[in-house]
Amino acid sequence: MNRISWNQYFMAQSHLLALRSTCTRLAVGATIVRDKRIIAGGYNGSIAGGVHCIDEGCYVIDNHCVRTIHAEMNALLQCAKFGVPTAGAEIYVTHFPCLQCCKALIQSGIKKVYFAESYKNHPYAAELFEQAGVHVEQVEANADPFAFEQRKFIDELLEKINDDEERNLLLEKANKLFKSNV
Numbered sequence: 001m002n003r004i005s006w007n008q009y010f011m012a013q014s015h016l017l018a019l020r021s022t023c024t025r026l027a028v029g030a031t032i033v034r035d036k037r038i039i040a041g042g043y044n045g046s047i048a049g050g051v052h053c054i055d056e057g058c059y060v061i062d063n064h065c066v067r068t069i070h071a072e073m074n075a076l077l078q079c080a081k082f083g084v085p086t087a088g089a090e091i092y093v094t095h096f097p098c099l100q101c102c103k104a105l106i107q108s109g110i111k112k113v114y115f116a117e118s119y120k121n122h123p124y125a126a127e128l129f130e131q132a133g134v135h136v137e138q139v140e141a142n143a144d145p146f147a148f149e150q151r152k153f154i155d156e157l158l159e160k161i162n163d164d165e166e167r168n169l170l171l172e173k174a175n176k177l178f179k180s181n182v
């Protein structure tokens with residue numbers, strides 16, 4: 001049966017969360033998953049009740065916006081706030097974690113990090129993940145979870161073409177159009 005993969009499903013959730021970001025510099029979303037269940041989510045934004053970058057502009061020090069808490073941190077802190085264990089859990093992040101988040105993820109026992117886009121990937125972060133035995137994997141970015149429905153429709157149409165050669169040619173085109181992520 002043709003259906004959306006777990007990776008695509010959880011990453012789509014992170015992309016959805018990124019849409020809630022209040023920082024104008026970068027919109028990031030993170031979803032923490034344990035046993036194929038979402039246990040927490042976060043996006044980069046100010047502390048609860050604080051002023052937002054989108055309203056007052058970013059507070060930039062050394063080329064970093066210091067107003068916001070990163071998406072990964074917010075997701076971890078949600079677990080801390082409500083007493084949800086993160087040991088052995090996995091995280092889906094729209095962007096490669098920064099050095100600070102990398103350390104926090106390792107220390108909180110996260111065992112797998114899936115990211116959609118590379119973002120200033122720090123070699124020390126990659127080194128720390130490796131040392132800690134954290135599995136890091138890039139998952140094809142697919143910001144449009146509905147692309148799956150479109151793919152299904154194309155496949156249905158292709159099924160109706162009797163000429164094998166013609167169908168294979170069009171199938172190849174469809175695969176290229178949708179890359180291999182749907």
Ligand SMILES: [Zn+2]
Nearest residue numbers: 023053058065
């Ligand atoms: Zn900002």
Ligand SMILES: [Zn+2]
Nearest residue numbers: 070097098101
């Ligand atoms: Zn970070």
